Each structure stands twice: as C-alpha cells, then as structure tokens.
Amino acid sequence: MDPFDKFKVLMYSHDTFGLGHLRRSRTIAHALVSHFPNVEVSIISGSPVVSAYPFEDRVDYVQIPAAHKLSDGSYVSGSTTSTFDDTISRREALIDEAADRIDPQLVIVDKEPLGLAREMLPALQRLKERGATTVLGLRDVLDAPELLREEWARKHILDHLETLYDEIWIYGPGSFYNPLAGIDLPEAVLSRTRYTGFLPRALPETGVAPNDYGSGYVLVTAGGGGDGYELMAAALNVIKQGLCDHLSFLFVLGPFMTDGQRFEIMARASGVANVRLVDFDANLEVIVANARAVIGMCGYNTFCEVMSFDKPALFIPRTAPRREQSIRAHRAEEFGWVDVLDIESAKNPHRFLAAINRLLERAPPSTAVARPDMDGLNRICALSEILLDHRTDAATVAATLRAASL
Template sequence: MDPVLKFSVLMYSHDTFGLGHLRRSRTIAHALVSHFPGATISIVSGSPVVDAFPFEDRVEYIQIPAAQKLANGNYVSGSGEKSFEETMAARESVIRAAAERIRPDMVIVDKEPLGLAREMLSTLEWLKTQGTIAVLGLRDVLDAPELLREEWQRKHIVEHLDLYDEIWIYGPGSFHNPLAGIDLPEWVLSQTRYTGFLPRSIQDDDVTEKYGRDYVLVTAGGGGDGYELMSAALNAVRRDRTRGREFLFVLGPFMTERERFEIAARAASLANVQVVDFDTNLEAVVANARAVIGMCGYNTFCEVISFDKRALFVPRTAPRREQSIRARRAEEFGWVDAIDIEDAKNPQRFLAAISRVLDRPVPSSAVSRPDLDGLNRICALTEILFYRRSEEATSNEVRLKTANS
C-alpha cells in the first residue's frame, strides 16, 4: 500500500428496495478507509433508513429522495407529495451537486450502470471529462441471463460502458458469470475483474448476546418481500417439539405494519420464538446464530459464509431470479441447503428441512471453500487503478515537454 496515497471516492447506491445496495456499499467503503489512511468516501444513497447505520470515520452518506420499487418491478416516488418524475429530477440534481462539490478521484456505481432511470448518466459523463476513475460494481448474480439481456438492451447499457474504467464482479469467476447472457465487446471483457465474495466481520465489542446464542435465525433482509418466508417459518416452528431449539425472527425495516403485527401476534404464544423488528448490526446477530434461514440475498449469503454458518435458503423468484440462482449454485458447491417457497409452505416439509440443515456440515468443510478475499482484492485493484492513472499523467507530461522543446 502506498502510505501517501490520498483520494476521494463517490459511491452511488440507488436503494429502492431492501438494504442490499447500501450495506454492500458501506462494507466496501469501510474496507477502503481501513486500508488507505488518506481515503475519504461519500456514499450517495436513496435508502430511507441510511441514517440508522453507523459509519466509520472518513465515510459520510448523502441521502437522496427515496424511490420505491413495487412488487411488479415498477418504480414510484417514495413520497406521496411528489410524482416519480419530480423525485427523479431532485435525485439527479443532488447527485450532480455532490459530484461537483467533492470532485472525486474515483466513482463506484453499484449495480445500475446508468443509475435508476439514468439518473447517473450526466454525472458520469461529466466525471469522465474530469479524469475521474469510474468503476461499475456488480453482484455475483444479477438475474436470469435472458431477463438481464432484455433489461440491458431496453436501457441501452452496453453503448455506455465506455464510461467505466473497470467492472468489478463481487464473487469468484468459478461461481457465476452475471453477464453471461450479454454479448459484450472484447474491450469490456478485458476490463472485467472478479473480486471474490465480500467478507463480513465483527469487532470484539460487537459480539453482544442481547438475543442469546445458538438460536436459529430467520431473516428476510430488509423485509419488504419477507412475509411469505416469515409466515411459513412460523407455521413450521409451531409444530416443532424439539427441546431447547430457539428461534429468532428479524423482520426488517421494510415489512408493512400489518404484516409485522400479524407475525408478532402469531409468535406471541410460542415460548421458543423471539421477534425483532430490525437490527443494524445483523453481522453480530448472524455470528451468534446456530443456523440461518433466509432468502439468499447477497449480504445474508456473504454473512453466512463469512461466519461459517449452516443455512437453509428459501429464495424468491420474482421480480428477479437472482436469489434462486445464487441459492441453487451455492447448494451445488455444498455450502448451503435450499428449498422452494411452495415446499416451505408445507409445515412438515419446512420443519424437516430445518432439522436437516442443523445437522449438515458447515460451509468451510466443503471440497471447494468459498472465496472470501473480495475486500482485499478491491483494495488492490483500487491501488492499481490509481497507479495506472499516475503513470498515464506522467507520460502525458513527458510528451507535452517533448513536443514543446
């Protein structure tokens, strides 16, 4: 690491549904400031709960007006007082103003190459004229190949990829190629880097036991689409007669009030079930668990393999097939178990699956262990990009001096 390397980074996280984009961006930001003492990070986020999370020194967040993703995949304004068009105009204005104020040395865009409804496009074009290094960061899995191909064609993504210096895929190449269904030019492929999964960790003072230990954790991430999982899990747990088996349900901040009330009311009569609305330190909650039941979003998956936990995943299949692809691929590697939601709705089948997962080997015992070196590789890739920019600047200076002599 270059001890004198100082730079600023603008991270974009559109955050219209759940917590995944914000938590991934926050994890990367904390790794960068830990590795580079001269780094400062600003995360642009549309999450309405961004202020609930703690951030390390030299990491700030810039909140943009919320937009909401509906179950059918469409978007609306997060405010009942503004139209979607008004909300998007306000978001684009805040993003551009932040870029002009910070004048970042680097920009990292999470998942949406042009931003939600192209809200990042004009800022990316301006940053390119300023010599800003631009990186597109993608999950290990985006969607089914045919669905992603249609989406990227509709949004005209490929013709704008020249705005980026590199594409980082937050998983190992042996696990999944999220861009397999898209016909990419050779120059794009040559600038694509697989980082490995992003590991999660906890500090010693984070290892609290406010919910106890060795419970079976049931989590739906942000919770906006988690009701079916929570309801099915409660139906299964109600039939569990295993002495000493405890369950912790973490509902998530985006579960509706009606759904939240119903789950809590149904769980109230079960002595072996705790229900928690939301905990920003989910890493510690996972670390204290005996096993995890979840939907296989990226962050939950990374926490499971980081803390070497047995896991049973019940992935959603709409509006994206991302979770299903990830869960089934991880099952093939022998890291987790997975069942379909329709099977999980059968209490006896779900309970049997829970009992099996509690006896399965942990992920690290698999023949092929998960690659969890993603944050180290991101720091190395960042240093290489800045080194390359410095070399190019030096070469340009030499050429100018030669031409003027």
C-alpha cells in the same frame, strides 16, 4: 501509487428495494478506508434508513430522496407528495451537486450502470471528462440471463458501458457464476472485467459484542423484509405446531416489511415461548455470528454473512421480480455450502420441519471440498491501487508531453 496519497472515492447506491446495495457499498467503503490511510469515501444512497448505520471515520453519505421498487419491477416515488419523475429530477440534481463538490478520483457504481432511470449518467460523463477512474460493481448474480439481456437492451446499457467504465468488478469468484453470461459484450469490456471473490463480513473491533439476543438460536432473516412475509409466516407455522419446541428462534423482520404484515407476524408470534422478534438491527453481523444456524432468502449480504461466519444455512429464495436469489442459492447448494427449499414446499410444515432437521445436522460451508472464496475486499483494495497507479502514470505522461510541446 503511494498508499499515503490523499484521494476521494464517490460511491453510488440506488437503494430502491431492501438493504443490499447500501450494505454492500458500506462494506467496501470501510475496507478502503482501512487499507488507505488518507482516502475519503462518500456514498450516494437512496435508502431511507441510511442514517441508522454507523460509518467509519472518513466515510460519509449523501442521502437522496427514496424511490421504491414494486413487486412487478416498476418504480414509484418514496414520497406520497411527489411523482416518480419529480423524485428522479431531485435525485439527479443532488447527485450532480455531490459529484461536483467531491470531485473524486475514483467512482464506484453499484449494480445500475447508468443509475436509476439514468440519473447517474450526466455526473459520470462529467467526471470521466475530468479524468476520474470509474468502476461498475456487480453482484455475483444479477438475474436470469434472458431477463438481464432484455433489461439491459431496454435501458440501452451497451450504448454507454465501454465509454463510461474503466473496469467492471464482479463481487464473486469466476468459478461460481458469470452474471453477464447472457450479454454479448464487446472484447474491450470483457478485458476490463475482474472477479473479486465474495465480500467477507467481520464483527466490530470489539469482537462478538454482548447482545440482547443470546446465542445458539436459529436465525430467521429476510434482509430488508420487503418480501420476507411468506418466509416468516411459513416458519411460524412450523413452530406454532409445537414441532420445534427444543429450539429457540430469532426472527429479524427488517425495516421494509409492511405495517400490516409486521403486525400479523407479531400477533401470530405472541405467546410463542421459543420465538423472539426483532424489528431491525443495523449490526446483523453480530446476530449471524451468534446463531446456531440461519434460515434466509439468499440475498447477497445474507449469503456473504453466512459464508463469513461459517454457519449452516437453509435458503428459501424468492423468484420474482428477479431470479437472482434462486440462482445464487441453488449454485451454492451445488457447491455443498447450503441447503435450499422452495417457498411452496416451505408452506408445508412437515417439509419445512424436515428441512430444519437436516439443517441442524448440516456441516458448515468450510467443510465443503471447494470452500467459498471470501477474499473480495482485499482484491478490491488491490484493484483500486492498480487503477490509481495507472491514473497517476497517465497524468505524468500527459504532463511530460505538455512540457515537451512548449
């Protein structure tokens, strides 16, 4: 494929909980437009905060109505005036309209093979019939194998996987984890699966921009914040006891923390001299880069930022409704990249303090024997080029056969 050829990419990000899917899709989109001079990328996103993020030239988004994932794993509409079924119907209609209008050559679906409640399936089938190349992009870890197996069986994913997707990209190295280990995949699907390595994060082109937060702080972050209250409360409990007066802390609460939890954390932190609170900042990369160390939950994006900026990290992962964060955190601990503490231990201020003290003495991930593979974006661009080459070759063969039959 001529890298200067024009082509369009459609990305799907269902965004029912947190910021992870949108931020991952945005990172890939920016890499694609940086690599291919004439590509245009459109991201279908269900995130209510998508407009808060800056996008590079030739990257735009199609916002669809929000749906929210509850702590028990079920879903509800993001609107108090619509049912979940009504929301899905509206989302599917907007997805169909965008797919027909954009008519992409390449489609990249994040995490949900059929979309939320199968909302992406009709558009995918039509785009495949038109000759689009389709990719399913998966995190390095999805869930515990037995839970993923049950989920995919319930959603009948394997009924469609082989016919819907040309490739599956796993956004991690093969040596780290196999997110599909619990699924009995047909050989045709296994042969199309590619490990990319982790997706690196970078600072804006201006470098480490001057910021309002300074540097050298211990960053406490819970990603989108929807399930970050226990981590924030436990960290404040340690700090308020005067056990960390020699340190400065920056808490980033996240846009999805409930109003009640946000008010309580802000009230408890009021007057604590070495704690600063930030509601939400779309440029978390700069905040991580300026930190001395990071305390977080080990969502995919936070993990990649810690690895990209080579920061000592203490992860306190959630274990419900998915075990994804816990699996990732403990696997990274086995590689010697991070420290891990469970939330019940973190609620004990003396155990949490001991973990913080170990964190401050910890060497960065780059000193481990096996360093994290952060070449995922380069590989994604290379894989995209190969797929589009195959698409061009197939079109040439088809045209030749048509001409010969005349």
